[in-house]
Amino acid sequence: MKKIIIIVAFMFFTISLFAGELSVSYVNSSRKDHLQIYKFNNSSYFDIHDLARIFEGEIDIEPNSQTINFTVFNKKCRFFFDNKWVKFGNKNYNLFNKIIIKSGNFYIPKHFLKLCVNKFFQEFIVIDKSRIIVNLASMEQYLIKRIVIDPGHGGKDPGAVGSYLQLEEKDIVLNIAKKTKELLEKNLDVTVFLTRDKDRFVSLGDRTDFANNHQADLFISIHCNAAYNKKVNGTEVYYLSTAQTDEARAVEAMENDAIRFEDPESIKRYSDLDFILYDMRQNEYLIESSELAEICQKYLVQELNTKDKGVKQANFYVLRGAFMPAILVEVAFLSNKSDEKRLKSDNFQKGSAISIYKSIKKFKEKYDKMN
Ligand SMILES: [Zn+2]
CATH class of the missing domain: 3.30.457.10 (Copper amine oxidase-like, N-terminal domain)
Structure with a gap:
């Protein structure tokens, strides 16, 4: 009781x-x-x-x-x-x-x-x-664990076509992407997803959706460049921002032109208001993106011995929706005779993959250490 x-x-x-x-x-x-x-x-x-x-x-x-x-x-x-x-x-x-x-x-x-x-x-x-x-x-720490590598173009969209050997951008960048994935997964504790692993068409919006859905910590889009002036050659790496030069605007226009292969419904999304929000969210990663671009530019030029055209900014559709540090690599020019010849070589493609791998490794080491 x-x-x-x-x-x-x-x-x-x-x-x-x-x-x-x-x-x-x-x-x-x-x-x-x-x-x-x-x-x-x-x-x-x-x-x-x-x-x-x-x-x-x-x-x-x-x-x-x-x-x-x-x-x-x-x-x-x-x-x-x-x-x-x-x-x-x-x-x-x-x-x-x-x-x-x-x-x-x-x-x-x-x-x-x-x-x-x-x-x-x-x-x-x-x-x-x-x-x-x-x-x-x-509170979640920014660790680089998941990486999306995006070989540009594919399927009905060949990308740039070589002026001399008629090489197609879509084939070269797919080779480089696959080699990069292999190096990354073999040597670093990361998982790599390719937006395409064969010759198929993927819309620009689907590429970033893919990266967001896979909760990627990095997004690397790989391309080959082209210019009206056939003498222009070399390497440039881009991150998303407003294009600062006419040359950057030309590359932006060329890469964004891939949307003409998409159906009208999907094209609409690039002019959507949503993209303003996308831009704002990508802006959060501006510092990291520019940093990764700098590292990647340096390693590519060093490894490939190409002309250093520097890091640039442009407003690429393919980077706009990516909510993570994102860069676009233009390895070399398909419109330039000697660059095209080099792009064809297995060693050059391997060298491109090694440089991209090394730059991700360097970037990852820095950010992993900060946590
Ligand atoms: Zn391209």
Whole structure:
């Protein structure tokens, strides 16, 4: 009987502590949760274990030093028993109320949430009066694991055609792409997807959709160049931005012209409003894309001994929808006699693949190390 009274009294006690809740939602996820708020001495608290669940954090309690370590979003906060301070980095922050330990639960003053939003984890959470929005996705580390290699053109679209040997761009770039994939998968811990592995037509939009659907961390489109002036030769690597020179605009026009092989319905998407949004999302990766372009340009010229025409920017349809660092490689000119001859050679194609592989390796090493 005594036991029952105690249990009922305890239940009543815990219920009376309960003083509302904050709803919790997650960016890009249907996951829902809530954070219970408790009242002690007229002040609001929450249970640290609830917050750990919501933020996917970890709690480590050290009874000897009377410390609660709360690791969340890869950062650590330290609470101390019977103490109103929380340590974050080298600084102490006032919680205005002491933490409370009751029935094995650790109650933290609600003011901690304000610190989370204003000082500790600004990029991960938004809190207003009644809800918390958590962005776990922005915590994901940028590691290069999945790469899409895109051999340009294919099927009914031959791409540029050589002026002297009538080589077709679609065949050369497919060979280079396959060799690149082989090198990458053999030597690096990555998975490589080709937008096409045979001579077939793929629309420009489908190429980036493919990369997005495969959650690629990098997108490399491989092409051969062509110019009216048959003397023009050399290597250039592009990343997406507004074309800065007439020459870049000409290459942009040439590569974008591949849409004439697409049906009218699919062409419509390139003028869609959606593309403005696409551009904005690709802009997020501008720095990484330009960096990868620089590395790739350097390695290609070094390995192939081609003329260095430098890194350029242009507004390629094929890069526009890619939500990841993306570059377009123009290995050499099919319109130039000596470049075309070189493009035909197995060694030159292999060399192109080696350079692209090396540049991805270099880029990956840098970004993997940062995490
Ligand atoms: Zn092309």
